[in-house]
Amino acid sequence: MSATPTPAKNGGSGSIQKERSMVLQKDMIAGHYDALEQAKESGRKVVYTFVPGNLTELLRSFDLLPNLPEINALQSGMRKLSGDFIQEAEKLGHSEDVCTYVKCDIGMLKKGNLGPTGKKLPPPDLLLLSYTGCFTFMKWFELLRHEYDCPVAMLHVPYQSDGQIHPHHRDYIVEQLRSEVIPKLEQVSGRGYDEERLQQSLALSAQAEDDLVWVLESAKNVPSPIDAYFGGVYYIGPLFSAFRGTPEGVEYYRTLRGEIEERVREKRGPITPDGPMAEERYRLVVEGPPNWTSFREFWKMFYDEAAVVVASSYTKVGGLYDRGFRHDPARPLESLADYCLGCYTNLGLPSRVGLLESYIREYRADGFLINSVKSCNSFSVGQLLILRQLEERTKVPGCFIESDLVDPRYFSSANIKNRIESYLQMLEQKRGVRVGT
Amino acid sequence: MKQALGKIVQQAQQLYEDLDLAAVRAWKQAGAGRKAIGYMPMYVPRELIHAAGMLPVGIVGASDRLEIIRGDAYFQSYICHIPRSTIELALSRRLDALDGMLFPSICDVIRNLSGMWTLLFPDRYVRYVDVPQNFDARVGGAYWRRELEQLREDLSALAGKPIEDAALRAGIAAYNENRRVIRLLLAARSRQPWFYPISELYLFLRAGNVLPVEEHTALLRDYLVQAQLEEDRREQDRSRVVLVGMFCEQPPLGLLLTLERAGCWVVDDDLLLGQRWITGEIPVAGDPLENLVQAFLEQSVSTASRYEPQGRRGRWLVDSVRHHQAEGVIFCAPSFCDPALLEQPMLVAALEREGILHTQFKYSEDTGQFGAIREQAGTFSDSIRLWSEA
Numbered sequence: 001m002s003a004t005p006t007p008a009k010n011g012g013s014g015s016i017q018k019e020r021s022m023v024l025q026k027d028m029i030a031g032h033y034d035a036l037e038q039a040k041e042s043g044r045k046v047v048y049t050f051v052p053g054n055l056t057e058l059l060r061s062f063d064l065l066p067n068l069p070e071i072n073a074l075q076s077g078m079r080k081l082s083g084d085f086i087q088e089a090e091k092l093g094h095s096e097d098v099c100t101y102v103k104c105d106i107g108m109l110k111k112g113n114l115g116p117t118g119k120k121l122p123p124p125d126l127l128l129l130s131y132t133g134c135f136t137f138m139k140w141f142e143l144l145r146h147e148y149d150c151p152v153a154m155l156h157v158p159y160q161s162d163g164q165i166h167p168h169h170r171d172y173i174v175e176q177l178r179s180e181v182i183p184k185l186e187q188v189s190g191r192g193y194d195e196e197r198l199q200q201s202l203a204l205s206a207q208a209e210d211d212l213v214w215v216l217e218s219a220k221n222v223p224s225p226i227d228a229y230f231g232g233v234y235y236i237g238p239l240f241s242a243f244r245g246t247p248e249g250v251e252y253y254r255t256l257r258g259e260i261e262e263r264v265r266e267k268r269g270p271i272t273p274d275g276p277m278a279e280e281r282y283r284l285v286v287e288g289p290p291n292w293t294s295f296r297e298f299w300k301m302f303y304d305e306a307a308v309v310v311a312s313s314y315t316k317v318g319g320l321y322d323r324g325f326r327h328d329p330a331r332p333l334e335s336l337a338d339y340c341l342g343c344y345t346n347l348g349l350p351s352r353v354g355l356l357e358s359y360i361r362e363y364r365a366d367g368f369l370i371n372s373v374k375s376c377n378s379f380s381v382g383q384l385l386i387l388r389q390l391e392e393r394t395k396v397p398g399c400f401i402e403s404d405l406v407d408p409r410y411f412s413s414a415n416i417k418n419r420i421e422s423y424l425q426m427l428e429q430k431r432g433v434r435v436g437t
Numbered sequence: 438m439k440q441a442l443g444k445i446v447q448q449a450q451q452l453y454e455d456l457d458l459a460a461v462r463a464w465k466q467a468g469a470g471r472k473a474i475g476y477m478p479m480y481v482p483r484e485l486i487h488a489a490g491m492l493p494v495g496i497v498g499a500s501d502r503l504e505i506i507r508g509d510a511y512f513q514s515y516i517c518h519i520p521r522s523t524i525e526l527a528l529s530r531r532l533d534a535l536d537g538m539l540f541p542s543i544c545d546v547i548r549n550l551s552g553m554w555t556l557l558f559p560d561r562y563v564r565y566v567d568v569p570q571n572f573d574a575r576v577g578g579a580y581w582r583r584e585l586e587q588l589r590e591d592l593s594a595l596a597g598k599p600i601e602d603a604a605l606r607a608g609i610a611a612y613n614e615n616r617r618v619i620r621l622l623l624a625a626r627s628r629q630p631w632f633y634p635i636s637e638l639y640l641f642l643r644a645g646n647v648l649p650v651e652e653h654t655a656l657l658r659d660y661l662v663q664a665q666l667e668e669d670r671r672e673q674d675r676s677r678v679v680l681v682g683m684f685c686e687q688p689p690l691g692l693l694l695t696l697e698r699a700g701c702w703v704v705d706d707d708l709l710l711g712q713r714w715i716t717g718e719i720p721v722a723g724d725p726l727e728n729l730v731q732a733f734l735e736q737s738v739s740t741a742s743r744y745e746p747q748g749r750r751g752r753w754l755v756d757s758v759r760h761h762q763a764e765g766v767i768f769c770a771p772s773f774c775d776p777a778l779l780e781q782p783m784l785v786a787a788l789e790r791e792g793i794l795h796t797q798f799k800y801s802e803d804t805g806q807f808g809a810i811r812e813q814a815g816t817f818s819d820s821i822r823l824w825s826e827a
Binding site: 092093094095097098099102131134135136138139140142143145146152154156158159161168169171172175176179180348349350352353372374377378380381382383384385389402 | 510511512513515516520542543544545546548549550551552553555556557564565567569570571573575576577579580583584741742744745746748750772773774775776778779780781782783785786799
């Protein structure tokens with residue numbers, strides 16, 4: 001349902017210099033996949049888990065290596081491999097109607113389980129089923145359990161239909177951590193639970209989270225120094241995947257923040273695959289995940305029109321840090337519970353509408369766009385009502401497009417481009433003057 | 438058909454066709470201050486609603502009997518049909534008799550529908566019923582008890598009076614009896630399916646969505662007896678099949694008729710599964726809320742939206758085939774139904790390990806053409822009868 005690509009090579013026509021944070025992230029992720037590939041030789045145990053509700057600090061405190069199938073799937077999408085993987089899964093009886101992340105993952109497994117960097121991924125020693133904000137997660141890992149015949153630790157995270165964290169919801173998660181998750185992590189790793197180590201890791205998480213929030217909120221500047229959707233998926237990468245609670249994660253976000261601070265000082269816009277954006281004509285808020293199979297093409301449709309995404313809900317699927325949440329070493333398990341409960345897709349529709357409304361206002365957006373993906377009912381069901389509610393509340397017009405996560409059959413480039421261009425023309429006509437120029 | 442049976446079949450048929458909830462309105466008008474609470478498939482603790490003096494009303498969409506106009510404007514084409522017909526029912530004021538709605542945790546569609554309801558109908562009571570997926574009494578049980586306590590408080594507030602333990606015990610007893618009669622009926626159907634064809638049996642189960650539980654139990658008892666008196670219902674050379682995948686969005690009645698006409702006796706199914714979610718008796722004595730908690734943890738059916746800690750997906754289906762002496766399985770799931778369709782490969786694998794025959798197709802609640810389904814089901818039935826080794 002969510003995730004984070006590695007920085008793509010500059011394939012654009014402009015010449016851009018890679019910033020240090022881009023190089024850092026690329027090296028971090030490559031190093032992680034190297035560690036996964038060598039897990040068997042190095043004796044390290046591997047835990048498959050999901051981005052929303054991930055318990056990276058806890059896994060790291062047991063010296064376990066996380067592997068995130070969503071990330072592998074989206075990387076396969078960006079590398080144009082997902083279409084074959086999906087068709088492989090469909091040949092094996094997986095319905096054309098269901099989540100393409102799942103089918104991409106199953107297809108990848110059946111075709112040799114080569115990960116995004118072309119290296120073989122190790123089988124899981126444990127499936128950590130963090131059932132947070134997405135029903136499909138449960139079936140996904142049940143399917144993987146059939147393939148790998150390995151233990152599963154189930155963590156049921158109650159849905160926040162009213163947007164509130166109820167104490168008994170937190171207690172339920174903490175009890176599951178104590179009675180279900182930690183014992184299985186101990187068993188797999190052969191180590192005891194070390195709360196002090198977990199606390200140290202959580203303290204590092206909070207540092208990185210502070211810097212991520214600063215980066216995301218820098219988009220309140222005009223012009224925005226970042227694209228908070230297409231660029232945002234890179235920024236959330238380390239924190240939403242394997243690097244929360246690590247010194248490398250802290251360094252990455254400190255470096256990134258420094259770069260963005262410089263852009264703000266110099267009133268520069270975001271960096272795109274075709275180079276820095278020279279002009280900001282439209283400020284948009286985006287709801288929904290991106291399409292990964294045509295990610296660059298999709299992004300180009302925006303920056304070619306000088307449209308910048310200033311806030312997005314997708315960058316909150318792995319945690320709603322910009323609304324104040326921080327991992328807290330003083331209450332380690334409770335803090336992990338609150339984290340899980342607060343992930344974006346675990347929030348009821350009224351909370352989601354409220355959040356998007358506040359983004360439109362706080363980030364002074366000219367419009368908002370919903371990218372409705374076929375694969376993800378967790379995101380998509382209710383989005384047409386979200387569209388109406390936002391238009392009514394903010395009087396800002398919205399745009400609705402449809403695509404998919406990693407199934408190339410569901411990305412209709414001409415239709416989407418036409419709709420985005422028409423929408424932006426409508427915004428232009430509506431206001432009569434350009435913003436930020 | 439004898440007159441007595443004809444009369445109750447007609448009654449069940451009328452209740453099935455009544456999209457305006459006339460029976461619910463009539464029940465409410467029969468007593469001052471009566472309230473009705475709707476619930477989506479599958480499991481909600483109806484005993485609590487009953488104990489509050491309210492009528493639980495099962496809402497399962499509109500089948501093929503309502504043109505969807507406004508509902509389609511709220512959902513993309515790749516989303517199943519039940520939420521659009523349910524929204525259509527609500528926006529056309531056919532659900533106005535309901536004083537509240539419960540949305541159990543089946544899938545992300547029904548989950549998000551609960552939020553849509555909150556936004557669209559801000560003056561009505563709405564609750565998402567998030568059942569536990571951890572079945573340890575100290576963990577999932579403690580959580581579920583707290584959830585039930587909150588639901589009890591909410592319903593008490595809506596009723597204007599507290600829900601007493603005695604009333605809850607009476608509710609448990611009433612639903613125990615209802616489930617007991619359903620089990621009797623399903624067992625009789627399994628033994629002699631020609632007396633209880635699925636297209637008729639379904640109507641009687643479906644009546645439980647709108648009738649008070651005591652009336653429904655009486656109706657089922659009547660049907661159990663009356664159907665057996667039909668002398669022209671005789672054993673025929675048909676295939677005994679289990680139907681799987683229909684636990685949420687319901688098939689149109691025509692589809693069930695089509696399966697019969699294609700030569701199938703349905704001997705087990707997961708239609709309206711919520712009515713038989715609890716597989717045994719819930720103790721009446723003792724702490725009634727705790728009894729509900731324990732029953733959910735220990736006596737729930739196995740189905741796609743419920744986690745299987747032991748990873749034995751499909752075991753229940755193999756057991757069902759054996760228990761009901763079925764000769765094959767028909768996977769019949771709604772289009773775009775995540776739980777049923779994601780589950781299917783695991784169920785297929787379980788059947789194939791046991792050498793059990795199966796076929797599969799999809800439907801929508803408003804499917805109107807059954808030719809292809811009849812041909813497929815007929816071929817499947819023929820293949821069992823003519824070429825199966827059994």
